[in-house]
Amino acid sequence: MYFRQLFLISCLTALVASLGFSLYQWYLVNPIIFAAELFELAEPIDLTATEHGLEQTESWAPDDGIERSLYTLLANFLMSLAYSLLLGCAVVFRGPSSTLKGLTWGMAAYLSVFIAPGLGLAPEIPGMEAADLSQRQNWWLLTVSLTSIGLAVLAFSPRYYKGAGLILMLLPHLIGAPAPEIHGFSHSDPEAVAMLTGLWHQFILQTSIANALLWFIIGCSTGFLCHKFIDAVPPLQPTKLNKA
Amino acid sequence: MNVNNPASLEQSVPVALTKNIQLLAAAALGFVILFGVGFAPMDLAHNAAHDTRHSVAFPCH
Structure with missing residues (x-):
């Protein structure tokens, strides 16, 4: 009963959140990605590589335009669904929910899923030099886990242990994010590098706003719907049936 | 959950x-x-969710 309710709540939330997020992304984030990709394409292609294995190396990708936008919308929906499921579990586990509680959880999630890993690994546009992918993914997972556990300790533990929460949140930054040998853009033209750096700064600003919007909608909607469809419906208890 | 009611105490644990x-x-x-959306290493999943991964700052490429 909890599972079914949570799943339906998350589907509804994901529908609203992915539409809001996709609209913002479509007007203010995607143009930056597309502009950066133009620079990526303009770079000289290694001919020896393309002659040998174009068929093998080029895998399927959605066509630019409506197809690509639809796949992005689908990916946004699935991601919002996953986020809303996880947030809903946390809210319901802690007891009765409300819109305000959902919003608080949403903002905590924004801090631990976007801001904290972003401090070490800033959002990147295509074409940037970056460290090894699996190392970055590991650091990302470590940071998100430790920040969320740290925030939970800060919020729910007795006063004496709150310091431990702060230490947990600081730990991944003391370890340090994996950094590439040269950070920035490998483009040979200095003018292009200047333009790409400008795009990158815009991208960091716009993704910060877009993700805040995403978590705002997910938080409020999950909290509100959990209150309406989980708190309001008493769980089936055999004792009540016996009494009747 | 009504813990004060002794009749429901048995049921409250399950x-x-x-x-x-x-x-x-x-x-x-x-x-x-x-x-699947954010981390699956297959090119197919990466290409389909590319713009989403960049926009929410998942480690990508």
Whole structure:
């Protein structure tokens, strides 16, 4: 009963959140990605590589335009669904929910899923030099886990242990994010590098706003719907049936 | 959950247990979907979710 309710709540939330997020992304984030990709394409292609294995190396990708936008919308929906499921579990586990509680959880999630890993690994546009992918993914997972556990300790533990929460949140930054040998853009033209750096700064600003919007909608909607469809419906208890 | 009522005391444990199991299952589903969208290393998943991965700052490329 909890599972079914949570799943339906998350589907509804994901529908609203992915539409809001996709609209913002479509007007203010995607143009930056597309502009950066133009620079990526303009770079000289290694001919020896393309002659040998174009068929093998080029895998399927959605066509630019409506197809690509639809796949992005689908990916946004699935991601919002996953986020809303996880947030809903946390809210319901802690007891009765409300819109305000959902919003608080949403903002905590924004801090631990976007801001904290972003401090070490800033959002990147295509074409940037970056460290090894699996190392970055590991650091990302470590940071998100430790920040969320740290925030939970800060919020729910007795006063004496709150310091431990702060230490947990600081730990991944003391370890340090994996950094590439040269950070920035490998483009040979200095003018292009200047333009790409400008795009990158815009991208960091716009993704910060877009993700805040995403978590705002997910938080409020999950909290509100959990209150309406989980708190309001008493769980089936055999004792009540016996009494009747 | 009504803990003061002795009649419901027996039942309250299984209800709490099934609640937690269901929450765990929902969270597990959330993690699986999130992995598929954000971390799956196949090119297919990467290309389809490319703009989403960049926009939410998942490590990409």
